[in-house]
Amino acid sequence: MPNPHRRLSDPRELNALAHPVRMAIIELLSVSGPLTATELADRLDETPANCSWHLRKLAQHGFVEEAAGGKGRQRPWQVPGLGFRWDDEHASASMDERRAAEALSEVVMGRAIDRLREAQQRASEEPEEWRAAHSNTEMVAWLTADELKEMNEAINAVLDRHVERLTDPAQRPAGARLCEFVAWGVPTYFPGVDPA
The missing domain is CATH 1.10.10.10 (Winged helix-like DNA-binding domain superfamily/Winged helix DNA-binding domain)
Incomplete structure (x- = not known):
């Protein structure tokens, strides 16, 4: 690890x-x-x-x-x-x-x-x-601060699932390739759309 x-x-x-x-x-x-x-x-x-x-x-x-x-x-x-x-x-x-x-x-x-x-x-x-x-995914949703925090923590947990494969080649299954995921969960600002 x-x-x-x-x-x-x-x-x-x-x-x-x-x-x-x-x-x-x-x-x-x-x-x-x-x-x-x-x-x-x-x-x-x-x-x-x-x-x-x-x-x-x-x-x-x-x-x-x-x-x-x-x-x-x-x-x-x-x-x-x-x-x-x-x-x-x-x-x-x-x-x-x-x-x-x-x-x-x-x-x-x-x-x-x-x-x-x-x-x-x-x-x-x-x-x-x-x-x-x-896959490319983009979405917006109306969330509370607690919900945003919960979603970010859940996404981070999924992204960390195979982190040991970076340092331990024996953990990599046959046919595995280096893949990248980029995620951010932030309040966003659309013109004319005020916070609830």
Whole structure:
């Protein structure tokens, strides 16, 4: 089982992650395991020097660490645990913390939306069973704050059901592929529609 989510609140930590290359590095290390700066560069279409620089910045905040084996340029890096949590709307957060959290949320959600677009563009290339399993869902509903909280907790419980497969390949059934779910449950604002 992976280490628990790390809760972020320090604006310096949030800002360190709020960079597309750094977030891409974290994502790749999370799903592929230890990789060298050169391997990351090949996958990200970056230079090894640029990836090394970003790895050192991430290491300063404990987001990555050196993995066993290798040295110098062949030194692999890994994440010490999976996932992060942060609040971009917490009432007690400082203005700097809120701004940094919003910037990190923008990077994370922007990358997820880019992956959704790529999946949609490549859908016709997928075998029928994967096209049939694919789904996009969007809905709005009138809920109380308690109901919204309950639905978000239920969705999170479903999404966490197979989290151990990220770190333990033996848990992955034959034919499994890396899939992504993005969910948010928030009050929404439509022009001319006031809260009840």
